[in-house]
Amino acid sequence: MTKKLIIIGAGIAGLSTGCYARMNGYEAVIFELHNKPGGVCTSWHRKEFTFDYCIHNLAGTGNVGVKQVWQDLNALKADEIINHDTFVRVEDSKGNALNIYTDLEKLEKHLKELAPEDSKLIEDYLKAGSSLRGADFFSMNMGGLGDKLKIAPRAYTMIKWGGTTLEEYAGKFQNEFLQKAFPHIQYNINGSDMPMFPHLLFLAGFKAGDLGWPKYGSLEFSKRIEKHFLELGGEIHYRTPVEKIMVEDDRAVGVILADGSMDQADVVISAADGHSTIYEMLEGKYTNKFIDSYYDSYEEEQAFGLQIYLGLDRDLSEESHALVLLLDEPLKLELRERDSLYLELFDSSTGLAPEGKSVIKVVTEGNYGYWKELRSDMEKYSHEKEQIYLKVLEVLDARFPGIKKQVETFDVTTPVTVERFTHNFHGWQPWPAKEGGMKIMFRGFTKTLPGLKNFYMVGQWAGAMIGISNAALTGRNLIKELCKKDGKKFQQNKS
Ligand SMILES: Cc1cc2nc3c(=O)[nH]c(=O)nc-3n(C[C@H](O)[C@H](O)[C@H](O)COP(=O)(O)OP(=O)(O)OC[C@H]3O[C@@H](n4cnc5c(N)ncnc54)[C@H](O)[C@@H]3O)c2cc1C
CATH class of the missing domain: 3.30.70 (Alpha-Beta Plaits)
Known part of the structure; x- marks a missing residue:
């Protein structure tokens, strides 16, 4: 008998879960509170313009592991990927400018022209970025041991550069403008909070021709995945918020919708906000100190x-x-x-x-x-x-x-x-855990909840990890796991 999966939320994680579920012969029904797909991966129109909320850079636009996922989901058109020449340009009012070019050779030349006195630090920075290229970090969660093992030789780089912030590195430059501009190069996230390591992953991505931008923006990207889900025979209900997850004998058995109606399923998967899933839809009955302390540690x-x-x-x-x-x-x-x-x-x-x-x-x-x-x-x-x-x-x-x-x-x-x-908690994305960060990184956070059977979480809150490709991967990996449990060979790229 075909198993029925109910998926809460049509963000990238929910859509990906739905597509892989259909590719593997599961019945898949998505309930989404909004009237369109994508969750935070969205855009909207004002007059003749589209305002794009989300994508700055997308892992998997280049020839890297996670590209397979976008192929499976029919999410990208090769001729519609824009690869920018410059990741960011930092300017002051006096005409000084730092360009972080995506071509690392051009970047090295530019940095050395700007600050010849800092050549050694510039070389170290670029060498570290280039050395991470083959590790393909954004594909680390593809699931295979091989993907994780590729990371091992880079552990030293990870530790060394993970412990230095952009601001600290900038402080070593002699050039005054570089000192001032460098802490701003990663989306202008506060340089004192931003470790060098994630920034180096971006350099590595650029070196691999990855981290481009899909033409037409975030909502069109989400809609392409939604279309694929529907073509695969999935069912999606918009303006249909889930209020409660039905539980019998500690097994999730379905959902109660906002209009009071119920729908039953063999497996319930929340691809929705973590806080409302755990503390509202499940009334805080399946949690523990670790989960509670994470959600208590948000910042304003x-x-x-x-x-x-x-x-x-x-x-x-x-x-x-x-x-x-x-x-x-x-x-x-x-x-x-x-x-x-x-x-x-x-x-x-x-x-x-x-x-x-x-x-x-x-x-x-x-x-x-x-x-x-x-x-x-x-x-x-x-x-x-x-x-x-x-x-x-x-x-x-x-x-x-x-x-x-x-x-x-x-x-x-x-x-x-x-x-x-x-309905994302405080409108936020997941924040780094104050404790247990390594545990979360390797095992995920709330992929399941303590004591609750037939229930899974996917998406950004399941791993307390942001990223569009990560969200999609959590869905793919869950369906792979369910296939294994059900004795099925996992199928992908089936349209
Ligand atoms: C401003 C911004 C910029 C970003 N830029 C990038 C970037 O450049 N590159 C990158 O890789 N990542 C980026 N990210 C991160 C990435 O967009 C997210 O990590 C990812 O899209 C999360 O997807 P998700 O499906 O897990 O969650 P969400 O997108 O939050 O989807 C959850 C869905 O569940 C629905 N839902 C919630 N409650 C209910 C309910 N009770 N019933 C029914 N439906 C419900 C919601 O409406 C929503 O559609 C950015 C994020 C933000 C906020």
Whole structure:
């Protein structure tokens, strides 16, 4: 008899789980609270523009292990992958600029021209990045022992560079501009929090021709996977939030939907937010101290939490696609001052803007409590969003003179926006565990819950690990595991 799987959530993890389930002969039904697929991997339209919330860089666009997953899910078109020449350009107002080119030879030449006095440190940095190329870290969770073993020879690099932050490394440079600019190169995430190692993985990815960007952006990418799921015979119900997971004798047996109706299944899989799965859908009955302490250890502020979008009647195709502006005067947004702004620029070749026009997305940290309180008064909340936009516009006007008159539309997203559309805890992505990080890295976090049978979690909360390819892999790996339990040969790439 065909087993029925209920999957909660149509983010990348839920869709991937559904596709692999169908490829392997399981009945797959997805319930999604929103009216579209993708979860946080999303975009939306304003006038003629598309505002893209998610993808900066996607693992698996190049010839690396995880590419297989996107092939299985029919998620990418080879001729629609954009590989940027520059990962990011960091500028100050005096005309100094640091370009992190994706061609590492070009990057070395540029860095040495910029700071010949720091040649040795530059070489060490680039050598470390290049040395990680063959390890293919983003494919580490493909599942095979071989993939994990490829990492072993890089353990020394991992330990050495994992213990140094971007800010600490920058502090070793003699060149003053490099000292100032270098901590901002990884999406402008606070350089004192950002270890060098993940950044080096990006260099390794670029060296392997990976980490590109799918034309038309995040929602179109998600929709391609949704289409594949439906073609494989999957069933998906939008605007259908799951309220409770039904449990009998400590076995998950189905779900109760928001309208009170029930649906039964042989296996229930949550690809939804971890906190609401554990503490609301399952009422906190299947947890332990380790899980509780993780969810108690969140911080109020998170990178990418506040985003400001502008649709512009201006061609920005001559600009770098990602820019960090180092500010002369601190800019106060929400509760605190910022010394820089991170921008992504999308011209018409990205498919997000019409010919001759562009989108700018400004990404900075957001504070959940600040916005949550404001949202109890919608007028105040909307007013504050507009004030933030105006302050940012003022900064942009200094860099792009005349921009004020070219804005055709704008939008601002806060952590509360994300909470509302995805039910993700505080609108957040998983944060690094304060304790037990290694255990989580090797075994995952809540792939199952203590004492509960016939229930699994996939996606970012199952492994307390972010990344689109990781989310997809958790779904693939679970179906592989279920196949093994059911004595079936795991099938992939079956359309
Ligand atoms: C701003 C931002 C930028 C990012 N950039 C990148 C990047 O450049 N590259 C990269 O690899 N990764 C990036 N990530 C990370 C990556 O997008 C995520 O890790 C990944 O998409 C998570 O997918 P998921 O399916 O696990 O979760 P989600 O996308 O959160 O999906 C969960 C789904 O469950 C649904 N749901 C929740 N509760 C219920 C319920 N009760 N009933 C029914 N449905 C429910 C939600 O609506 C949602 O659709 C970024 C993330 C963010 C936030």
